[in-house]
Amino acid sequence: MKILRNSFIWVTVLGLVASCGEEENPFPPGPGPDGDITFGIRGDLDLSDYERVARNDAPYNTSEYPDFSPVVSFVYSINGSDEYDFVASGVLISPDWILSAGHNFFVSDDQSSPAPESGIRAVYGDDPNNEDNYLEVEEVIYFPTWLEDDDIFGKANDFCLVRLKEPLNGITPAKMLTTESEPLNTLVWACGFGDYSQEPGQDPDFYSLKHATSSILDRVVGGITSSSSAGTFTGGLLAVDFDSPSGQINTLGDDYISPDEPLLGTGTSSPTVTEFEAGAVQGDSGGPLFVRVNGEWLVAGILSGSAEEPFIGHVGNSYGEIDIYTRVSLAYDWINEVTGL
Numbered sequence: 001m002k003i004l005r006n007s008f009i010w011v012t013v014l015g016l017v018a019s020c021g022e023e024e025n026p027f028p029p030g031p032g033p034d035g036d037i038t039f040g041i042r043g044d045l046d047l048s049d050y051e052r053v054a055r056n057d058a059p060y061n062t063s064e065y066p067d068f069s070p071v072v073s074f075v076y077s078i079n080g081s082d083e084y085d086f087v088a089s090g091v092l093i094s095p096d097w098i099l100s101a102g103h104n105f106f107v108s109d110d111q112s113s114p115a116p117e118s119g120i121r122a123v124y125g126d127d128p129n130n131e132d133n134y135l136e137v138e139e140v141i142y143f144p145t146w147l148e149d150d151d152i153f154g155k156a157n158d159f160c161l162v163r164l165k166e167p168l169n170g171i172t173p174a175k176m177l178t179t180e181s182e183p184l185n186t187l188v189w190a191c192g193f194g195d196y197s198q199e200p201g202q203d204p205d206f207y208s209l210k211h212a213t214s215s216i217l218d219r220v221v222g223g224i225t226s227s228s229s230a231g232t233f234t235g236g237l238l239a240v241d242f243d244s245p246s247g248q249i250n251t252l253g254d255d256y257i258s259p260d261e262p263l264l265g266t267g268t269s270s271p272t273v274t275e276f277e278a279g280a281v282q283g284d285s286g287g288p289l290f291v292r293v294n295g296e297w298l299v300a301g302i303l304s305g306s307a308e309e310p311f312i313g314h315v316g317n318s319y320g321e322i323d324i325y326t327r328v329s330l331a332y333d334w335i336n337e338v339t340g341l
């Protein structure tokens with residue numbers, strides 16, 4: 001599995017990739033018929049197209065689109081200093097609380113203790129480079145089992161709640177899906193601040209801007225447990241795949257079962273590429289997945305990671321990524337207990 005907080009963790013995880021055995025590869029390595037290699041977004045679109053959607057610029061300001069204004073970024077250090085090494089994502093669920101991924105601030109393989117609040121800033125707006133929008137953090141509360149039993153999406157417990165020092169007024173918080181009614185096979189939207197800074201046309205010295213991406217919800221699974229001294233909890237996952245415009249790559253709809261796919265259960269997936277189809281990249285971690293229920297866009301998932309090698313020879317961040325979100329509905333009792341929402 002791959003974790004999607006930004007920076008050095010990525011190198012660590014790449015070192016863990018297992019060899020792929022003898023299975024037949026449905027997709028030979030290298031570009032497909034229309035040059036099927038990209039980074040994060042569709043190769044036939046520009047990052048600015050996805051940024052426009054995330055700003056809800058017209059025509060993306062109707063009820064057909066979620067309001068992306070409650071999606072925030074984090075800049076942070078692991079040692080509590082103001083030398084911010086990482087960028088990540090989250091979503092405002094009340095003026096005081098942001099829901100995000102536990103692994104953004106604590107990964108037991110890499111840290112002896114969670115990143116101190118003194119080195120974390122939440123940033124509202126579309127641009128993490130705007131220091132006027134930096135907000136101090138009072139506390140980070142992890143899902144009850146996360147600190148003792150963390151495994152990115154493997155235990156379906158990759159959550160944290162970040163309480164701001166001062167409430168953030170002026171932005172309408174996102175609503176959450178509180179019941180197990182995730183609409184399989186419908187259009188969903190993700191949003192975050194994943195790092196495109198090394199890509200052509202981007203400034204390597206600046207954080208990337210907020211971008212919004214779409215897909216079809218391919219998997220809804222439950223019954224995944226995690227345990228700690230706090231007890232045993234049951235959670236679940238949501239998953240989408242990054243289909244290629246050529247129709248050649250449809251990883252959750254093909255016959256090849258990659259190492260992380262059994263965790264996601266069985267099912268089908270449409271090869272149809274959505275208008276703003278994309279895969280998550282480092283820094284999108286903790287960002288929300290919005291589903292539409294009864295006409296209302298609700299946060300149903302928090303980005304935890306991506307499946308390892310969805311097909312043999314897959315190029316990281318390219319078509320075929322399988323992005324995995326931790327289910328909010330199954331963690332809602334904890335969210336409610338902590339925040340009173």
Ligand SMILES: [Ca+2]
Pocket residue numbers: 215216240241242243272277
């Ligand atoms: Ca898809």
Ligand SMILES: [Ca+2]
Pocket residue numbers: 241242243250251252253269270271272
């Ligand atoms: Ca698909």
